[in-house]
Structure formats: structure tokens, C-alpha cells
Amino acid sequence: MRKTPKQHEITQLLAEWSDGNQSALDDLYPLVYDELHRLARRYMSRERKGHTLQTTALINEAYVRLVDQKNVHWANRSHFFAISAQIMRRILIDHARRHAYAKRGGGAQQVSLDEAAAVASGIGSEMIRLDEALKTLAEMDPRRSQVVELRYFGGLNNEEIAGVLHVSENTVTRDWNMARAWLYQQLTESATN
């Protein structure tokens, strides 16, 4: 694949970010966001029926498209996944919020001809609650929150997560167990209240 200016730029930014340049992230974020959003849109419009959307596939495709693979260090790849997980989380939450807003703002009269919308907004409100619980978790325990983000929103497996976070796979498993149990508790409580 021929290297595009964008690829070069992103690869460069990833390297800078890996070297500890935080401002590189600010430049990187919108580029990756656009690509992931575009891909998600394409996936959804292409296969509406019975389709399952996989974040991993999405991020992989974005990675292939955005990053010059010959010149990228392995660690930069994990950084790419980490940032992609974050972005996917934001995309999904943004959509969920917009949807919830549209539902609320829609007025109460005779709007309910929408099974699909109801289901979607249910998922949406659930997502929003999960996102909020995750933020609370991040204040107490940033790493465990990140494990959830990488796994649930980024579609990474434990091995990949271990690589991104520089911890052992066992630690990832333990973090996941604890975080998931706590989130489950939070969501169950808020659902029954």
C-alpha cells in the first residue's frame, strides 16, 4: 500500500505520543475519530440486516488505512488501539446521548410508533449509564476503568490489553472481574431505583 500523507502524519503522531508528547494526542484524536466514524457509518449502511458490528474489525481497518505499518513500532500499535477504544466509546456515547435527547425532545404525543427507536434508546440510555459508571470508576481506579474501555469499547482481548497497559494478563483478568462486578452492581442499582 502506498503511503499517504495522512498515514505518514498519523504514524508520526503515534510515535511522538508514545515518546510522551501529550500534544500529539490532540492532533491524533480527530483524525482517528473521523476515520472510525466514517467506517462505522459505512458498515452500518452496507449491512443493515442481521448484521453485527465488530469494533475490532473496525479498528483494524482504520489502523490499516491510517498507519504506515512498516515504520510503526509495535507499542505504537497498542497506542493506536487504546486511543481507538476511547474514540469508539465517545462515538457510541455521543450517539446514545443524541438519541436520548431526540426522544425526550420529541414531545409526548403519539410518537410511539417506533419499536426500533424504543429498543435503541433503551440501549442508548444503558450505554450512557455504563459510561457514567465508568467515569466514577476511573476516579477511584483509572486502570480498571481503562481495562473495561479497551475490552468493551475497543474490542481488545486480554493479551492486547496487557500490552497496552504494560501489565500481566493475569492482572488484566483480575481487573476485569472486579470492574465488571462493580459496574454490574451500579447498573442494577440504578435500574431498579
Add this chain to the structure above:
Amino acid sequence: MTPERWQQISHIFKSAISLDSEARRAYVEEKCGKDESLRSEVEKLIASHQQASDENFIGGDAADAAAVLLSEEFEEHKPTLNKGQEFGSYFILDRLGAGGMGEVYLARDSRLDRTVALKVLSSDVSSDKRRMQRFRQEAKVASSLNQPNILTIFEFGEVDGLTFLATEYIDGETLRDHLRGKRLKLPEILDITIQILAALDAAHEARIVHRDMKPENVMIRRRDHVVKVLDFGLAKLTEKRSALATDRSDLEAATAMKTAPGTLMGTINYMSPEQAQAQTIDQRSDIWSTGVMLYEMVTGAKPFAGPTTGHTLVQIIDKEPQPLPKSAGAPAELQRIILKAMAKSADDRYQTARDMLIDLKNLRRQLEGRSVTTDDTERATDKKRVLVIALVAMAVVTAGIFGFNLWRASRSRGQTLVVPVTTTSAPAPAAAVPARTLTYWMTVQQFRDGKYKDPFTVAGELIFEAGDRVRLNVRSPQAGHLYILSEGPRKGTAVPGFNYLFPSATANKNQSLVDAGKEIRLPEQTWWQFDKDEGVERLWLVFAEDAVSELESAKKFASTKTRGSITDETLNEAIHDLLTTHSATKPEAEKNDEITTVKTTDKILVHPIRLEHH
């Protein structure tokens, strides 16, 4: 929670979950010591861990779970209609809202000069021709049932490539909004549920299953609290998109759902177990959903609600609902009815909406009986009498029928009839201003010595003989909607059959609206005549500020074809309910020699005129 506390909990949790349950208990006890709250936190978390792992909580992929959401969001939105815009023969007044199926507008139908709710379906929905066809068919059938609790669909159509349907516009709120932040009282709950079931009963009779009964699909009209069930047939249309299959033919969707563990929760709380398992469903699925709504109205909580779709589905399929809490104050009978409606196996449920409706009505009667005993005695004496259509209702509609049948019958021998008769009315509170006032009198023509004498008017008792004939005159100082029915007996049912007398094609041109001061004469051209049968006949006067939907729906029966008889069982019953409910608040009646005046502070005046002979 402080980060320190969190670390403490997580430290114990991490080791505890690797132990078997006995060792775990000992370990947690040892680690927590006397710190009860710490132990409780840890135990709660361990339990959550177990459940989360059993249910594969967030075990899937967020994007996958949100696929429906994304597809909604990524759809290109159709250009919306604007306020003041013309759309076919409709004039857009306002935008009421939007949903997954499209957008809803308030519009004026310029042809018939009526306000409608206009639902413009999104192209995604309307492009599936086969489904659209089926939806049209079902919705049309449901709407044509003319059941007052089913939202009427006026038109399907297409303008500028946009598919729309125009429906009756209901100024009110959904049951969901109605429930928000408050608990309903039992009589209202029963009233709502009975109306929902009446709608379902009619639809099920016509072999239409709603499939998506939930509080969002039930509207309560502001004016008179009449319940309307929305969107019959629509659920079917949306199944594929929602990935929540309810039909075997939608295996694709079913698979999509099943292969998405960790899918987050949607509005699936009202789904029946058979829907949750993507099995074939029938009308009993709607009964389940109604049971769930009833449960929610009584307790304020949904019987099945987990943190995720999966959790909820499992509960629906396996878990018995919590018994009604004592605080709900529900009678044991109501608990029984709810549990029967929510039996896991469709075979154990109420088999028809009607059965459930009857149980709820009986319950309502029992509850009412406790507070109003006088009515019961009155009712009991009425029942002992044989109700006969002595006064022949259908004569209103055609003079021909009248002239032949009744005439022959009534000639044979003399009889005594007494007209009218309403002395039971209690006076209204002096301070209250009557909202409705209605005056009526009878014109009587006696048949004596083989010929009719001069007619005269009467408000009190009178002795009749065979062949005597009578006519009803009604007038009000106010404009309003007037309906007149007669009540006759029917075999094998507790509810009497009603005959629709006014308005009709020959009386006020089918319009219920009567101008202030206008005198209505019924029958206009002919007379009612008594036959030889003994019994009690009731005429019902209904005079309302606004049109009464049940009675508007029954208009079509005021024809020669049906002889005024309301043959739609559900509608007949709805009218019976309406009449008995409103006549319970007895209007004030004043009588002089010639006229009777009835007044009420209600917006609807319902007044029975009893005619009996001994």
C-alpha cells in the same frame, strides 16, 4: 467511596473469588473482622461478579450492542415537513415528534376539515413492500373494527414519495407519561386496563395480534380519559429492524439477538416469554403484556427489569414476578388476575382478552359494591323484570317496518302503559352550576275506538292502551352532542343490547351536534308504538359538551339494515359502561305537568327514561 476503601474491597474481592464458597466465606469473615459494612460491600460485589459472569454482562462488543442505535443515527434523515406546509390534502399545523418509524405531525385534513395525526414513515420502513402491504392490511382491519379504544386510521397514502398514515388525533398523554412520577388509584387502573382489553378483544376477534403492547402504545385522552391503543400491526413492521424477533419467519433477527451476548437493555420489559424466545406468538402474548402493564400500574415497578437485555429476557422466561407488595393495597383477586395473565406458559394464561376483561369487571363491581349499596338493590330489582322491547326502536328508522310489524302486534288487545318516570334523582348541590341542561317531554297520541285522537304532551304517568303511540321531544338551552338510545333485552348476556336511535341518516343528518334551543323530535316523521309484551323499556338520553367517541362509533348502526341494533358486542358493552358510569352521578330532574328538565354539573349528562307497564 474513597479510593482507599475501594482498594481495600478490591483486595479482598480479588482473592475471595478464586476460592470455593466455603473457604470464601471464612476468608471474607477473617479479612473484614468487625467491619460489617466492609463485609457487606464485599459480599455484594461477589454476588454481582457471579451474576455478571453468568449473564456475560458487557461480555460482547459495545459497537455490536449499539448496532441498532448506530443504524438509526447514521440513517440519512428525510427532509421534514414544515409548519404551514401543504402535504397532499393536509395542512401541517405542528410537529408532534419523531421516532424510529418516522415523524408525527399534527395536521388539518382540508377535505373533511378535521384534525389528524399524520405519521410519515421513514423510507427505510416503507421500502419493504411486502411488509408494508401486510401492515396496511392489519392496521386497516384493526381500525375498521370501529372499536372506541382502538386508534382510528383514516388514510394510508403517498405524497412526493413519502408514505404516510393519517390517524385520529388524540389530545392526551401516553400511559407511560401518565404513570410518570405518580401511582394510580385502583379504580383508574381497572378502568384503563378494561379499556385496553376491550381493544384487544376486538382485535383478537379479527385475528390481529398487537405484538407490542406497552405503556408507550396506550394513549389516554385528556378530555374524557378514554383509552386508545395505538399502532396495531406496526410492531410486525419493525421487527426486523429492532432485532427482537417475534415471528419464526424472522429467524435472521432472532439469530442476531441471540448472538449478541451483553447486548444492552431495550424496551423489552413487556415481551412475553414466547416473544423473548423468538417463538411463534398469538393473542395470548398480548395478554401477557397487558398483565405486565397492569402489574406496573399497581406496583409502580416493572416485574421484569434487569441491567441488560439478556438479564431481562432470562427473568421473563424463568423468573416468577415478585408478589404485589402489601403497600400497593391491591386485593387478592387482583393479584390472582395479574398472575394468571402473566403465566409463563401461554396455555396457563387467560386464553382471551375477554376472559380477563370479565374478571376485572367483576372485581370492579365488587369494589364498587362495597361503597355503593343502593345501586345494587336497584340493579337487582331491574334484573328480575323481563325486559322487553315494547317500544319499538327500529321504527325510528323506517316507517315501513313500523307500520307493518308493530301495528299488527299492538292491535290484538288492550294494554296499560305508564310513561315516565324518573323520580329517583337526587338534587345536585345548590351551589354547583349546571354544565348540561336538557328538557324533554313526550307527545302521545291515543288510539281509541279505532282511530287516533289529538296528540298531547305529557311528562308524568299516563295510562296507555293498545295502539297508543308516543314520540320523544328533546331540547336544550345549550348546544351540545345529543345521542338517544333504547335498551332492550338480549339472551344469554348480562349486558343489555342497545339500539341506536339518534342521530341517524333521517334524524339530524347523522350529526350528533344540536344547536342551542333546537327541538329534536324523535321519531321525526313517525311514532313509536307499544306492542303487547309486558316489561320495562329504557330510553337513554346522552347530552355532552364534546362528541362521545363510543357513540360516534356506533352511529353506523342507526340504519335500516341493522334496525338500530348495535351488533358489535364490544362496542355495545363499551356503551353500557359509559351509560352506567355516567348515570351513576344522577342528574337533577325537575318535572311539571308537561316537561322534565334534567341538569348536571358534569360535562356529560346521561339520563335514562324508564317506561314500564304492569
